[in-house]
Amino acid sequence: MDTAILSGLDASKALYKSLEDRINYLKDKNITPGLAAVLVGNNPASEIYVRNKTKKFDSLGLKTNLFRLDENVSEKELLSLIQDLNSNNDFHGILLQLPLPKHVNSENVLNAIDPTKDVDGFHPENAGLLSIGKPRFIPCTPKGIIYILKHFNIDLNGKHVVVIGRSNIVGRPISILTSLKKIGNATVTLCHSGTKDLKFFSKQADILIAALGSPEFVDASYIKEGACLVDVGINRVERNGKSKIVGDIDQESVLGKASSLTPVPKGVGPMTIAMLVENTVLSAELLLN
Numbered sequence: 001m002d003t004a005i006l007s008g009l010d011a012s013k014a015l016y017k018s019l020e021d022r023i024n025y026l027k028d029k030n031i032t033p034g035l036a037a038v039l040v041g042n043n044p045a046s047e048i049y050v051r052n053k054t055k056k057f058d059s060l061g062l063k064t065n066l067f068r069l070d071e072n073v074s075e076k077e078l079l080s081l082i083q084d085l086n087s088n089n090d091f092h093g094i095l096l097q098l099p100l101p102k103h104v105n106s107e108n109v110l111n112a113i114d115p116t117k118d119v120d121g122f123h124p125e126n127a128g129l130l131s132i133g134k135p136r137f138i139p140c141t142p143k144g145i146i147y148i149l150k151h152f153n154i155d156l157n158g159k160h161v162v163v164i165g166r167s168n169i170v171g172r173p174i175s176i177l178t179s180l181k182k183i184g185n186a187t188v189t190l191c192h193s194g195t196k197d198l199k200f201f202s203k204q205a206d207i208l209i210a211a212l213g214s215p216e217f218v219d220a221s222y223i224k225e226g227a228c229l230v231d232v233g234i235n236r237v238e239r240n241g242k243s244k245i246v247g248d249i250d251q252e253s254v255l256g257k258a259s260s261l262t263p264v265p266k267g268v269g270p271m272t273i274a275m276l277v278e279n280t281v282l283s284a285e286l287l288l289n
């Protein structure tokens with residue numbers, strides 16, 4: 001069987017194209033969607049993530065400002081910056097790049113973000129809206145997974161989706177989204193480290209979403225013939241003395257057995273950034289309603 005590669009670059013290009021009219025409409029109304037990105041400390045991975053995100057906003061003519069804070073910033077100072085950004089009308093979205101330094105309680109800071117500017121969709125109010133089937137801001141990675149599947153006409157309706165991983169940013173929200181009648185209408189199984197006999201479940205998946213953070217963990221023995229595979233993992237590993245990024249799926253091993261597969265890199269990753277842009281545009285649009 002040929003395994004189709006579901007390119008996140010192609011899907012994200014389609015999304016950016018569809019945003020052009022929405023952005024122009026807002027600009028005609030003198031609204032430029034704006035993102036405030038908050039980066040604490042000098043974590044090299046966080047630096048790259050934030051740079052990639054703000055670069056994309058710049059390239060689309062959207063407003064973006066990076067607020068850099070020292071590693072030793074106090075929680076009080078960080079909360080005060082969030083309050084300022086909450087009331088700053090130039091910014092429709094606030095991105096708090098995680099992880100934060102250990103002395104700061106991340107939950108306190110995330111919960112201080114105005115839920116109407118929470119374009120990452122991590123605030124309990126937005127998580128609650130999603131879980132009752134009335135999503136406002138959907139976390140970017142799960143939202144991007146739904147987009148890429150729809151883009152490549154992969155129908156979820158009535159299918160069995162198996163998710164490996166139950167984090168609040170990927171696994172749990174994608175399990176909710178795929179189960180919602182209006183979005184996926186799939187039958188969903190959510191697996192995690194407490195799952196006994198993971199293969200028993202993963203081999204039943206029509207669509208398997210791997211978000212466990214373990215390099216190349218899922219190989220051909222975990223899947224059934226013809227499954228669609230979504231690889232969310234971003235893991236840096238050393239191979240032959242070189243550093244490289246691999247997913248949670250052993251991509252080589254599943255080629256020929258899976259019907260389709262999101263690659264790593266250039267699969268789910270670009271969709272996550274695209275959905276941050278989409279959520280920020282959406283936030284600006286909500287002001288008009």
Ligand code: NDP
Nearest residue numbers: 141165166167170192193211212213232233234268269272
């Ligand atoms: P977390 O570490 O927060 O969660 C991992 C989940 O996987 C947990 O629920 C854990 O179970 C479960 N798990 C871990 N090992 C196993 C196992 N052997 N069998 C079954 N379940 C297991 O990770 P994230 O959700 O934040 O990220 C997952 C991966 O996705 C990472 O590689 C991350 O880098 C990547 N990622 C990629 C993004 C993108 O844009 N492409 C965005 C965000 C993340 P338990 O709850 O019991 O601990």
